Amino acid sequence: MPELPEVETTRLGILPYIKGKQIRHITVRERRLRWPVPRTLNKTLTGQTINDVLRRGKYLLFKTDIGTLILHLGMSGSLRICTSKEPATKHDHFDICLNNNKCLRLNDPRRFGCVLWTTQATEKHKLLKSLGPEPFDDSFNADYLYQRSRKRKLAIKNFIMDAHVVVGVGNIYASESLFLAGINPKRAAGNISLARYERLVSTIKEVLTAALNAGGSTLKDFTAPNGKPGYFQHHFKVYGKTGLACENCNSAIHQITLGQRSTFYCPSCQR
DNA sequence: ATGCGGACCTGTTAGC
DNA sequence: TGCTAACAGGTCCGCA
Numbered sequence: 001m002p003e004l005p006e007v008e009t010t011r012l013g014i015l016p017y018i019k020g021k022q023i024r025h026i027t028v029r030e031r032r033l034r035w036p037v038p039r040t041l042n043k044t045l046t047g048q049t050i051n052d053v054l055r056r057g058k059y060l061l062f063k064t065d066i067g068t069l070i071l072h073l074g075m076s077g078s079l080r081i082c083t084s085k086e087p088a089t090k091h092d093h094f095d096i097c098l099n100n101n102k103c104l105r106l107n108d109p110r111r112f113g114c115v116l117w118t119t120q121a122t123e124k125h126k127l128l129k130s131l132g133p134e135p136f137d138d139s140f141n142a143d144y145l146y147q148r149s150r151k152r153k154l155a156i157k158n159f160i161m162d163a164h165v166v167v168g169v170g171n172i173y174a175s176e177s178l179f180l181a182g183i184n185p186k187r188a189a190g191n192i193s194l195a196r197y198e199r200l201v202s203t204i205k206e207v208l209t210a211a212l213n214a215g216g217s218t219l220k221d222f223t224a225p226n227g228k229p230g231y232f233q234h235h236f237k238v239y240g241k242t243g244l245a246c247e248n249c250n251s252a253i254h255q256i257t258l259g260q261r262s263t264f265y266c267p268s269c270q271r
Numbered sequence: 272a273t274g275c276g277g278a279c280c281t282g283t284t285a286g287c
Numbered sequence: 288t289g290c291t292a293a294c295a296g297g298t299c300c301g302c303a
Binding site: 110260 | 273276279281
């Protein structure tokens with residue numbers, strides 16, 4: 001479920017219920033996420049105030065006076081706001097109960113997500129320190145991508161999906177932005193011109209912005225049990241469209257595997 | 272340093 | 288209908 005637009009939509013959705021609220025209790029029902037959830041969370045965090053919820057890449061950062069709770073949704077994670085009385089359902093692994101009678105509840109069937117605690121400055125944390133720029137930041141530009149990609153032989157799709165190059169470009173939006181830029185996903189990253197990187201940077205920003213706007217408009221109420229964004233199916237040009245006609249040229253959309261991930265493209269529009 | 276494959280999981284769907 | 292295999296929006300780690 002979560003690519004960057006979903007993570008940001010989640011952040012904005014939960015923020016009004018969370019920011020400035022005090023933690024009454026933390027419940028951990030399942031510690032076996034990607035890394036074990038620390039045992040001492042409840043003891044450490046009870047009584048602390050959540051000053052803010054920030055995002056770095058797809059990591060959500062819950063800031064308190066004494067440290068930061070780092071949360072990642074993995075492939076299948078979602079957060080919702082509920083009341084403390086609501087019974088937990090399957091895969092509800094983790095609750096932060098607040099002094100406004102609300103709980104932030106993490107559900108994650110595949111358990112690829114994580115919940116960690118750090119007292120470090122987050123930019124120094126192992127998982128965050130070497131992340132690439134945010135896609136909406138000015139430092140994410142064609143010159144940057146061009147310089148970083150010189151002599152690199154890996155496929156452009158794998159290159160832009162590497163969070164150490166740029167954060168937030170997941171499997172769907174990688175295919176979509178390469179289609180809009182007219183670049184074949186298999187092309188070696190080091191073999192792409194500055195001009196084409198100009199185009200690619202634009203389409204990445206474009207696609208993520210569009211998804212963000214769509215998500216923001218459909219997802220208003222995080223207290224709703226199924227408050228999940230359903231925007232994305234509509235605007236895809238290539239993702240999941242194997243065999244269907246390309247909007248531009250009518251050729252059949254191809255599906256291949258790159259870096260063990262499904263990849264979709266138009267072999268005639270993307271070179 | 273780079274690039275690749277494996278690993279972590281459960282749930283849903285496609286195919287026989 | 289039922290079983291099995293393939294696949295799913297992420298990303299870290301270890302190895303060549």
